[in-house]
Amino acid sequence: MQFIEFPKVDLKIEGMDGIRIPKFVKIRQKYDKTCITDTAAHIRSQLKTNISAPEEFHGRNLCITVGSRGIPELDVIVRTIVNELKKWGAHPHIIPAMGSHGGATAEGQRELIAAYGITEEAMGAPVISSMDVVQVGNLPDGTPVFCDKFAAESDGVVVLNKVKPHTDFRAKHESGLAKMLAIGLANHAGASQFHMRGFPSFPERIPQACRVMLDNVPIAFGVGIVQNAYDAVSRIEVVEKHHFLEKDAELQLVAKASLANFKLNDIDVLVIDEIGKNISGNGADPNITGRGSSPGFEDILNLKKLFIRGLTKETNHSGCGISDADITTRRCLNSIDFEATWINVVTSTMMAGGRIPMYQENDRDALLLAIRTCNNTDFLEPRIIRIKNTLSMEYIEVSEAFADECDSHPDIDVVSEPYELKFDAEGFMI
Numbered sequence: 001m002q003f004i005e006f007p008k009v010d011l012k013i014e015g016m017d018g019i020r021i022p023k024f025v026k027i028r029q030k031y032d033k034t035c036i037t038d039t040a041a042h043i044r045s046q047l048k049t050n051i052s053a054p055e056e057f058h059g060r061n062l063c064i065t066v067g068s069r070g071i072p073e074l075d076v077i078v079r080t081i082v083n084e085l086k087k088w089g090a091h092p093h094i095i096p097a098m099g100s101h102g103g104a105t106a107e108g109q110r111e112l113i114a115a116y117g118i119t120e121e122a123m124g125a126p127v128i129s130s131m132d133v134v135q136v137g138n139l140p141d142g143t144p145v146f147c148d149k150f151a152a153e154s155d156g157v158v159v160l161n162k163v164k165p166h167t168d169f170r171a172k173h174e175s176g177l178a179k180m181l182a183i184g185l186a187n188h189a190g191a192s193q194f195h196m197r198g199f200p201s202f203p204e205r206i207p208q209a210c211r212v213m214l215d216n217v218p219i220a221f222g223v224g225i226v227q228n229a230y231d232a233v234s235r236i237e238v239v240e241k242h243h244f245l246e247k248d249a250e251l252q253l254v255a256k257a258s259l260a261n262f263k264l265n266d267i268d269v270l271v272i273d274e275i276g277k278n279i280s281g282n283g284a285d286p287n288i289t290g291r292g293s294s295p296g297f298e299d300i301l302n303l304k305k306l307f308i309r310g311l312t313k314e315t316n317h318s319g320c321g322i323s324d325a326d327i328t329t330r331r332c333l334n335s336i337d338f339e340a341t342w343i344n345v346v347t348s349t350m351m352a353g354g355r356i357p358m359y360q361e362n363d364r365d366a367l368l369l370a371i372r373t374c375n376n377t378d379f380l381e382p383r384i385i386r387i388k389n390t391l392s393m394e395y396i397e398v399s400e401a402f403a404d405e406c407d408s409h410p411d412i413d414v415v416s417e418p419y420e421l422k423f424d425a426e427g428f429m430i
Helices: 039-050 074-087 106-115 177-182 184-195 199-216 241-258 330-334 338-348 363-372 400-408
Strands: 024-029 061-066 091-096 133-138 144-148 156-162 219-227 233-240 267-272 303-308 327-329 358-360 384-387 395-399 412-414
Touching (some): 039 074, 061 074, 074 091, 074 156, 074 219, 091 106, 133 184, 133 199, 144 184, 184 199, 199 241, 219 241, 233 241, 267 363, 303 363, 327 330, 327 363, 330 358, 358 363, 395 400
Parallel strands (some): 061 156, 156 219, 267 303, 267 384
Antiparallel strands (some): 024 395, 024 412, 133 144, 219 233
């Protein structure tokens, strides 16, 4: 790991005397709550309904891809699939399939999925982590298509992945089953090759790479997972090989319609308590914040300043997404493993993702400075929203300037009286 000790700052800024932190209220944003209540039973039902000949997998060595972040009960999902494959007489094992994540190392990726509860002991199946790949074909533009060596040499691959809008491009196939085949299973070598032509090429090249993999790698079936706005799993669909691309596109539409958003707009400062790879590939989801390393998200939210306070524990010190902030704290920057962060940024070719924002010594100073630098703002009634992360959008905090809008909005309930934000002795939010 490579950490940087950033120097202390003590800025003397003119015009700070009239800046204040307002009172806040907690609100509840309401979305569609449809979800799966018994995950294991649902998966067993899907396997029974959609796998027409399970006896064909008897005696076969099947690998299950694990790469998605932020899936509730991911351990239950994987363990249920393992148990069902064993009932069929198959011999399952698990492979991390994360492209260049985890510092682009086999051990780093093993540690990442272990943090989600995916271990050999818990799953009852071996976890085989490797960066070794084999080339299985080429795209029409000459880009080589790679596949994890152990997946390619197995008797069948169960492609498990979350289906959701991507954080860097818009297309029929974004994050999902097709992208898992194109990039996740390609490990660091393949992910690097694929990203070299940039995100604008992804809409065309992801389905191309998926077809190459379907034709040249023993794909058994897919398992697509969609989450609702409350981060609960709302749909799990087992997909046979010949319906792969069709179902991936269908689930992408469902995922986009299920995405959480802000019920309020015109925000002076958005405070995000934590970002991380377990929250979004971009640390915080640009589909919610309107901030990202690629263009195309600007119209999502009218936001003047973004303050990011810290990283999730599960992100293992990855600072991907910190570049979207206008301001952060020195403590947050000191917690970032820049070696792992920059490897991921270089792999995506989005060098802007490696930049650092301005920082202050503590949360109070950072928030005051963020307010101070907003143009055309009522400094006595700034419009501030605070969220834990972009997976936690139901209960959020908003400043009193939003009071009238909250009272009149049909999808917002105000659930507290106004209160002051609390800070510890060092000036960090409690």
